[in-house]
Amino acid sequence: MENFTFWSPTEFVFGRGTELRTGELAARFGAHKIMIVSGGGSAERSGLLARIRKTLQDAGLEYVDFAGVRPNPVASKVYEGIGIARAEKADFLLAVGGGSVIDTAKAIALGAPADTDFWKFYNGEASPQKAMPVGVVLTIPAAGSEGSGNSVITNEKTLQKISVRYPMLLRPKFAVMNPELTMTLLANQTAYGIVDMLCHIYERYFSNTAGTEIVDGYSEAIMRDIMDQATTLHFQPDNYEARAEVMWGGMLAHNGLCGVGKVEDWSSHRLEHEISAIYDVPHGAGLAVIVPAWLKFCARHNPDKIWKFAINVMSVDPSGHDTDEIIAEGISRLEDFYHDLGLTTSLRELIGQEPDIETMVCSLERNMGPTLGNYVTLSMDDCREIYRMAL
Amino acid sequence: MENFTFWSPTEFVFGRGTELRTGELAARFGAHKIMIVSGGGSAERSGLLARIRKTLQDAGLEYVDFAGVRPNPVASKVYEGIGIARAEKADFLLAVGGGSVIDTAKAIALGAPADTDFWKFYNGEASPQKAMPVGVVLTIPAAGSEGSGNSVITNEKTLQKISVRYPMLLRPKFAVMNPELTMTLLANQTAYGIVDMLCHIYERYFSNTAGTEIVDGYSEAIMRDIMDQATTLHFQPDNYEARAEVMWGGMLAHNGLCGVGKVEDWSSHRLEHEISAIYDVPHGAGLAVIVPAWLKFCARHNPDKIWKFAINVMSVDPSGHDTDEIIAEGISRLEDFYHDLGLTTSLRELIGQEPDIETMVCSLERNMGPTLGNYVTLSMDDCREIYRMAL
Numbered sequence: 001m002e003n004f005t006f007w008s009p010t011e012f013v014f015g016r017g018t019e020l021r022t023g024e025l026a027a028r029f030g031a032h033k034i035m036i037v038s039g040g041g042s043a044e045r046s047g048l049l050a051r052i053r054k055t056l057q058d059a060g061l062e063y064v065d066f067a068g069v070r071p072n073p074v075a076s077k078v079y080e081g082i083g084i085a086r087a088e089k090a091d092f093l094l095a096v097g098g099g100s101v102i103d104t105a106k107a108i109a110l111g112a113p114a115d116t117d118f119w120k121f122y123n124g125e126a127s128p129q130k131a132m133p134v135g136v137v138l139t140i141p142a143a144g145s146e147g148s149g150n151s152v153i154t155n156e157k158t159l160q161k162i163s164v165r166y167p168m169l170l171r172p173k174f175a176v177m178n179p180e181l182t183m184t185l186l187a188n189q190t191a192y193g194i195v196d197m198l199c200h201i202y203e204r205y206f207s208n209t210a211g212t213e214i215v216d217g218y219s220e221a222i223m224r225d226i227m228d229q230a231t232t233l234h235f236q237p238d239n240y241e242a243r244a245e246v247m248w249g250g251m252l253a254h255n256g257l258c259g260v261g262k263v264e265d266w267s268s269h270r271l272e273h274e275i276s277a278i279y280d281v282p283h284g285a286g287l288a289v290i291v292p293a294w295l296k297f298c299a300r301h302n303p304d305k306i307w308k309f310a311i312n313v314m315s316v317d318p319s320g321h322d323t324d325e326i327i328a329e330g331i332s333r334l335e336d337f338y339h340d341l342g343l344t345t346s347l348r349e350l351i352g353q354e355p356d357i358e359t360m361v362c363s364l365e366r367n368m369g370p371t372l373g374n375y376v377t378l379s380m381d382d383c384r385e386i387y388r389m390a391l
Numbered sequence: 392m393e394n395f396t397f398w399s400p401t402e403f404v405f406g407r408g409t410e411l412r413t414g415e416l417a418a419r420f421g422a423h424k425i426m427i428v429s430g431g432g433s434a435e436r437s438g439l440l441a442r443i444r445k446t447l448q449d450a451g452l453e454y455v456d457f458a459g460v461r462p463n464p465v466a467s468k469v470y471e472g473i474g475i476a477r478a479e480k481a482d483f484l485l486a487v488g489g490g491s492v493i494d495t496a497k498a499i500a501l502g503a504p505a506d507t508d509f510w511k512f513y514n515g516e517a518s519p520q521k522a523m524p525v526g527v528v529l530t531i532p533a534a535g536s537e538g539s540g541n542s543v544i545t546n547e548k549t550l551q552k553i554s555v556r557y558p559m560l561l562r563p564k565f566a567v568m569n570p571e572l573t574m575t576l577l578a579n580q581t582a583y584g585i586v587d588m589l590c591h592i593y594e595r596y597f598s599n600t601a602g603t604e605i606v607d608g609y610s611e612a613i614m615r616d617i618m619d620q621a622t623t624l625h626f627q628p629d630n631y632e633a634r635a636e637v638m639w640g641g642m643l644a645h646n647g648l649c650g651v652g653k654v655e656d657w658s659s660h661r662l663e664h665e666i667s668a669i670y671d672v673p674h675g676a677g678l679a680v681i682v683p684a685w686l687k688f689c690a691r692h693n694p695d696k697i698w699k700f701a702i703n704v705m706s707v708d709p710s711g712h713d714t715d716e717i718i719a720e721g722i723s724r725l726e727d728f729y730h731d732l733g734l735t736t737s738l739r740e741l742i743g744q745e746p747d748i749e750t751m752v753c754s755l756e757r758n759m760g761p762t763l764g765n766y767v768t769l770s771m772d773d774c775r776e777i778y779r780m781a782l
Contacts, residue, residue: 001635003406008399014652015394211632214616214640221608228604241602244392248651249605257648260639261405 001211001261007167008255010147011174014248016240018178019137022052022094023059026135029173031092034063035085037105039097040070043139048181052096052137064088072276072283073100073107075119075155081108082118085132093134095172098193099143099152099283102136106151106170109134122153122162131169137176140185141247142193142284144200144254146175154277160367161277163269167256177251179243187237190246191341192284194230197250198223199287203266204259206298206305206375212262219258220312222249227313227337234341267373268294271386274360274367279351288343289350292335293390298376299327305375306330347390357387392602392652398558399646401538402565405639407631409569410528413443413485414450417526420564422483425454426476428496430488431461434530439572443487443528455479463667463674464491464498466510466546472499473509476523484525486563489584490534490543490674493527497542497561500525513544513553522560528567531576532638533584533675535591535645537566545668551758552668554660558647568642570634578628581637582732583675585621588641589614590678594657595650597689597696597766603653610649611703613640618704618728625732658764659685662777665751665758670742679734680741683726684781689767690718696766697721738781748778 013021026034034056036049043049044067056063066081085093085108095105109132111118120126136146145151149167154160185193205219226249232242252258271294272286299306307323310316310330318326335345344350361384364372372378378386404412417425425447427440434440435458447454457472476484476499486496500523502509511517527537536542540558545551576584596610617640623633643649662685663677690697698714701707701721709717726736735741752775755763763769769777 001406001632001639003409005402005404007402011396011398013396015392018394211635213619214613214636214643217612217616218609218643221612222605225605225608241392244602244652245605248392252605252609261635 002209002263004260006256006260008147008171008257010172010255012147012177012251013174014177016178016180018176019048019052019181020055022135022137022176023055023057023061025174025176026056026061026092026094027059029092029133029135031061031133031135033088033090034061034092034094035081035088035090035108036063036065037069037081037093037095037097037101037108038065038067039101040068043096046184048137048139049096052094064090069097069101069104071100072154072161072280073104075153075157078104078107078111078118078153082111085112091132093132094137095134096137096139098138098140099145102134102143102145102172103151103153105134106131106145107153108132109170110166119155122155122164123160128166128169131166134170134172135174136172138247139181140189140193141182141250142196144197144250146172146177147251147255150254152273159277159363161273162367163273175251177247179240179247182243182247183238185237187234187342190233190237191230191343192282193250194226194246194341195284195288195338195343197246197253198226199268199291200253201258202291203269204262204264205309206265207262208302208375209262215258215260215262216308222252222258223313225249226253230341263374265373265375267375267378270364270368270372271383274364275347275351275355278360278363279355281350285343285350288338289345289347289390290386292331292345293386295331295334296389297382297386299331301376303327345390347387355387355391357384360387393600393654395651397647397651399538399562399648401563401646403538403568403642404565405568407569407571409567410439410443410572411446413526413528413567414446414448414452416565416567417447417452417483417485418450420483420524420526422452422524422526424479424481425452425483425485426472426479426481426499427454427456428460428472428484428486428488428492428499429456429458430492431459434487437575439528439530440487443485454485455481460488460492460495462491463545463552463671464495466544466548469495469498469502469509469544473502476503482523484523485528486525487528487530489529489531490536493525493534493536493563494542494544496525497522497536498544499523500561501557510546513546513555514551519557519560522557525561525563526565527563529638530572531580531584532573532641533587535588535641537563537568538642538646541645543664550668550754552664553758554664566642568638570631570638573634573638574629576628578625578733581624581628582621582734583673584641585617585637585732586675586679586729586734588644589617590659590682591644592649593682594660595653595655596700597656598653599693599766600653606649606651606653607699613643613649614704616640617644621732654765656764656766658766658769661755661759661763662774665755666738666742666746669751669754670746672741676734676741679729680736680738680781681777683722683736684777686722686725687780688773688777690722692767694718736781738778746778746782748775751778
């Protein structure tokens with residue numbers, strides 16, 4: 001096990017009706033004037049935003065709305081939000097939505113108090129020193145941003161999709177997690193979220209660090225449960241208990257608990273970011289395409305952990321089979337799982353055209369340098385090969 | 392799953408050499424004058440305290456020593472510490488030790504800034520409004536106090552051993568966790584710690600709350616791993632990786648993660664507290680006696696979760712066996728595990744005399760009222776029966 005620091009100070013307020021506590025929580029964390037960041041309108045239509053505004057009023061807090069954040073959130077929306085936050089003298093950002101909304105709020109939190117262009121905190125040209133506090137009312141379990149110090153923004157001018165991790169600044173103060181709010185998600189939204197949260201665990205699980213049995217053990221348990229609940233939700237989308245387990249699992253997948261003491265490997269996310277940045281497909285849909293191809297490629301070079309995954313997560317019975325067969329069966333079951341959720345594992349099918357792999361690899365190299373990852377260190381030729389294997 | 396709030400804001404700084412960061416951490420959390428709370432002298436003899444004092448000096452911090460905390464920490468020591476903390480105008484408590492030292496520091500943290508007798512915060516006569524900040528350098532993984540908002544103190548005048556939970560006040564600001572510091576623990580100290588941390592998970596695992604598969608799953612994984620590592624440590628006490636896994640497992644067992652969304656049942660701890668308060672035996676040794684008896688009693692009335700425990704944690708193969716056989720085998724394996732660690736599961740053998748069960752039950756009723764727990768609600772007659780089954 002490697003040395004590590006684990007700090008997850010977010011207050012998770014979980015369960016039915018908990019959005020009614022938003023005002024009390026924001027006040028406790030020092031808010032006076034709140035900017036409510038939200039998405040495409042579903043939180044307005046469902047009445048959720050009205051309920052939240054009332055709790056803010058009841059707590060004596062002022063607020064201003066900032067709606068219209070889209071999936072694969074973009075820098076232009078962040079600039080717009082920074083302008084409004086400054087003009088309105090907001091001192092607290094309340095994200096009501098999923099990962100895109102939360103990540104936009106986090107980017108505004110970095111940019112609004114800074115003299116520096118916020119994008120420099122993403123492309124590595126500058127380091128942020130402070131951030132506005134962020135609270136969350138989660139409506140889509142997927143990105144795990146409600147418990148993480150991470151944010152992913154796409155710069156639509158440069159076609160760069162960049163993920164940053166500033167845990168000391170960007171961990172939300174609180175996250176309201178009411179599984180009832182996720183009941184009305186469409187089947188594909190639920191599926192994308194499940195693929196994403198599982199991948200947050202894969203990226204930590206597939207590691208060469210020794211002596212991580214306890215972390216691997218609870219990570220496997222969380223992966224198995226998310227897969228089980230996903231299957232339940234596919235047939236019973238209004239099953240509260242399954243919604244609750246997925247919601248909690250999505251947070252655990254990305255608050256760092258599954259990565260403690262391990263060298264992580266975020267290759268699948270990096271490989272996927274090029275797909276969703278260029279073709280504007282849902283991140284989870286892109287991951288369902290990339291992960292099986294990445295696993296197949298890595299199994300040629302470093303099979304051990306994939307073998308363990310096949311047995312302990314995908315429940316492949318190893319008896320009478322060699323390593324290659326066990327791994328092939330494990331990956332095949334994972335593909336079946338994605339297909340059962342209604343997702344494709346074919347890149348061509350996902351984007352509806354022949355992908356421009358050279359552009360993707362070129363952009364990847366520009367964003368990440370000549371190599372990627374460490375479970376298996378990938379050259380750009382390897383990445384090209386993985387994209388081809390995903391076709 | 393029940394509604395819950397989970398808030399674990401402690402910064403865990405884990406790994407080799409991390410005690411050298413103590414001064415930096417204490418300074419970051421606002422310390423100026425630190426009271427270093429420690430135990431019977433091993434941290435002095437090993438040079439650990441000298442290393443820590445140097446890091447405090449290097450960080451420009453003042454300190455005063457307060458040593459001599461004993462296992463099953465007592466109220467008189469807390470009063471002494473409160474006096475010194477006030478006289479020295481300490482503004483930060485640094486606990487260097489295991490649960491007894493940390494819990495004493497927490498009691499001082501409640502008592503020193505209050506006008507109220509600290510014991511009233513334990514016996515329920517008063518509620519604390521504030522607490523001094525506490526930091527930890529952990530040397531004995533067991534109590535999980537490094538990540539919890541709990542503290543257990545014995546009032547030696549009234550023979551009451553009372554546990555309190557004030558998460559908003561008592562969660563440590565940081566916990567330095569260097570597994571190397573636990574290498575020199577005696578085999579029985581290691582064993583007591585392992586029994587204790589496992590029991591912190593049992594008390595949350597054995598619950599009637601439905602829809603907790605994800606929590607049960609990772610709890611089972613953590614229990615299995617702690618048991619595996621315990622066996623390794625029995626033969627290789629200086630195995631760093633096993634020490635590391637046990638140390639991390641002990642924190643996870645009690646920071647609340649394994650109890651989220653569940654109605655907990657702390658009967659085993661309550662039943663044991665009477666043994667260690669009256670006969671001054673190690674808490675872990677008492678738990679090894681109580682838990683199997685408690686499981687056998689509960690299995691008569693509510694077998695389901697014990698059956699699951701037997702299969703998923705004690706690895707009993709259920710095929711061809713009925714529920715009673717599976718449970719009996721599971722409990723038998725748990726007893727064997729304790730025996731393999733060198734512990735007895737007999738109350739008589741533990742205390743070296745015939746126990747005064749009536750006094751224990753009488754004290755239990757005074758501390759806890761007429762019933763105990765809820766996985767199976769125990770009357771005082773039931774508790775008497777469990778003590779007899781543990782003989």
